[in-house]
Amino acid sequence: MDESEAGGSGNVREVEEESSCCMMRFLHYTVVPLLLMLTTPNFSVLLAGYVGHYHSDYQQALGDGLSKFFWTSWGAAGVGDWETWSFLLVFSIYGLLSQLVLGGEEYTGPATKSGHVPRYRHSGFRYFLLTAVIMAVLVGSDAFSGWYWYNKLPRFAGALNLYGFVFCIFLYVKGRLSPSPGECGSSGNFIFDYYWGLELYPRMLGNRIDLKMATNNRFGMMMWALVVWVCWKAQVEHSGWNWAMATSAVLQTIYIGKFYWWEDGYMNSIDIIMDRAGYYICWGCIVFVPIFYTSTSLYLTERSPDMPLWGAILILTAGLAMVGLNYWADQQRREARKTNGDCTIWFRKPTVVVAKYSTQDGEAKESLLLASGFWGLSRHINYLFEVLAAFCWELPSLFFSIIPYLYVMFLMVLLLHRSHRDELKCKQKYGKHWDEYCRVSRYRIVPFVF
Ligand SMILES: NC(=O)C1=CN([C@@H]2O[C@H](COP(=O)(O)OP(=O)(O)OC[C@H]3O[C@@H](n4cnc5c(N)ncnc54)[C@H](OP(=O)(O)O)[C@@H]3O)[C@@H](O)[C@H]2O)C=CC1
Ligand SMILES: CC(C)CCC[C@@H](C)[C@H]1CC[C@H]2C3=CC=C4C[C@@H](O)CC[C@]4(C)[C@H]3CC[C@]12C
Numbered sequence: 001m002d003e004s005e006a007g008g009s010g011n012v013r014e015v016e017e018e019s020s021c022c023m024m025r026f027l028h029y030t031v032v033p034l035l036l037m038l039t040t041p042n043f044s045v046l047l048a049g050y051v052g053h054y055h056s057d058y059q060q061a062l063g064d065g066l067s068k069f070f071w072t073s074w075g076a077a078g079v080g081d082w083e084t085w086s087f088l089l090v091f092s093i094y095g096l097l098s099q100l101v102l103g104g105e106e107y108t109g110p111a112t113k114s115g116h117v118p119r120y121r122h123s124g125f126r127y128f129l130l131t132a133v134i135m136a137v138l139v140g141s142d143a144f145s146g147w148y149w150y151n152k153l154p155r156f157a158g159a160l161n162l163y164g165f166v167f168c169i170f171l172y173v174k175g176r177l178s179p180s181p182g183e184c185g186s187s188g189n190f191i192f193d194y195y196w197g198l199e200l201y202p203r204m205l206g207n208r209i210d211l212k213m214a215t216n217n218r219f220g221m222m223m224w225a226l227v228v229w230v231c232w233k234a235q236v237e238h239s240g241w242n243w244a245m246a247t248s249a250v251l252q253t254i255y256i257g258k259f260y261w262w263e264d265g266y267m268n269s270i271d272i273i274m275d276r277a278g279y280y281i282c283w284g285c286i287v288f289v290p291i292f293y294t295s296t297s298l299y300l301t302e303r304s305p306d307m308p309l310w311g312a313i314l315i316l317t318a319g320l321a322m323v324g325l326n327y328w329a330d331q332q333r334r335e336a337r338k339t340n341g342d343c344t345i346w347f348r349k350p351t352v353v354v355a356k357y358s359t360q361d362g363e364a365k366e367s368l369l370l371a372s373g374f375w376g377l378s379r380h381i382n383y384l385f386e387v388l389a390a391f392c393w394e395l396p397s398l399f400f401s402i403i404p405y406l407y408v409m410f411l412m413v414l415l416l417h418r419s420h421r422d423e424l425k426c427k428q429k430y431g432k433h434w435d436e437y438c439r440v441s442r443y444r445i446v447p448f449v450f
Contacts, residue, residue: 100209135226193278243306244398322389
């Protein structure tokens with residue numbers, strides 16, 4: 001009797017566990033990706049409509065109700081127009097060509113589980129400088145109307161959405177039919193595969209064009225800069241010189257310049273070595289970065305508050321310090337690894353944890369975890385400076401609207417989730433060595449707080 005009861009309740013528990021596990025899988029692989037893929041395009045189009053069509057006036061935008069705002073924004077976006085498509089075509093080809101012709105020293109990313117080592121060239125900063133010069137000449141000339149292009153924002157959002165959608169279909173088909181070397185695999189669920197991607201290192205033209213570098217570095221990040229510069233010009237044409245806009249634009253430009261200077265660091269980061277090429281990363285960089293990451297500049301174009309020069313200098317100094325600290329923290333960790341701990345960090349020999357791990361095929365390896373300097377203060381200190389830098393280029397908007405602060409709010413959630421993912425990955429990879437590092441560096445992101 002007892003036995004059968006125990007057996008019975010055991011079965012019930014097993015069935016319950018299995019069905020809750022099924023629910024979790026369904027949520028993770030289907031519901032969450034679907035929700036994100038339904039909401040993010042709408043969000044980008046509504047934001048572009050709010051700014052470009054309603055001129056950041058919420059009374060006008062929402063006066064006739066949410067439904068009118070929704071359909072008007074989609075109507076204004078459409079599928080783009082011939083000017084936005086021509087620009088996207090030229091800009092994409094320019095970005096692809098930059099990987100072929102700008103040269104640069106070769107460097108490698110980490111080996112995948114199957115032993116594939118991705119190779120890149122140091123051409124990011126050259127690409128940034130070249131584009132900045134071309135754009136300075138173009139945007140700076142009287143013939144270029146920033147206001148005209150700023151008013152095309154809704155059309156631009158429509159074209160980008162279609163472009164991003166088609167590009168992700170292409171990535172999916174390519175992953176299925178002709179995967180590049182490196183990791184590639186399907187979860188068996190089309191929705192998740194489209195969202196997350198199949199290939200880790202998709203390449204084209206006989207390995208010469210890296211598609212993640214094309215979407216993230218050459219397209220998304222540079223488009224971020226272009227939108228900021230066009231908005232800056234449009235604002236000056238519309239209401240004359242303004243320190244709030246200038247401060248925000250200069251800080252974002254320096255941040256983007258830093259990204260290109262550190263491009264080899266980025267090619268070793270989570271986006272590249274863990275996240276596959278799908279909707280999340282590639283649609284994100286094609287649509288979300290140019291429209292959402294630029295929301296402060298979009299808002300400031302018609303809503304720049306007056307700001308005294310001293311205010312601009314103060315915010316600029318704080319913002320520069322945050323971008324510098326973010327770079328310095330990332331650099332400290334790289335330096336410790338490059339020199340195998342034989343370097344000076346904050347005037348001292350660094351404290352390091354020699355973290356042993358084994359690869360998929362059982363090979364024993366080790367990595368250095370820096371446990372002093374910035375990395376002794378918290379385990380994701382770079383995220384703290386990242387958030388503070390973003391806050392600095394948003395601060396010139398003052399506090400009249402939530403729109404310019406949407407990015408920093410999103411960033412906090414993104415980085416919190418990312419720190420969680422990264423901690424799981426490191427714990428799994430290094431086991432007790434990661435625990436040892438956590439004992440020395442006790443806080444996750446904010447020293448002495450969290
Ligand atoms: N604006 C935005 O939207 C975002 C910006 N960023 C920025 O991008 C940059 C890269 O960030 P991200 O890719 O998230 O992560 P990180 O560059 O911080 O990389 C995390 C990896 O670094 C290694 N590592 C962790 N701790 C140590 C240590 N103490 N010493 C040495 N190596 C360590 C581990 O990899 P290993 O396996 O090699 O040990 C870990 O998986 C940051 O500057 C961040 O602020 C990031 C996300 C979003
Ligand atoms: C639901 C999705 C649409 C969300 C898309 C998110 C992506 C757009 C972003 C996810 C991670 C982001 C980045 C990571 C690290 C970076 C380095 C930094 O120095 C510059 C910014 C960035 C490239 C950044 C860009 C957007 C993401 C890929």
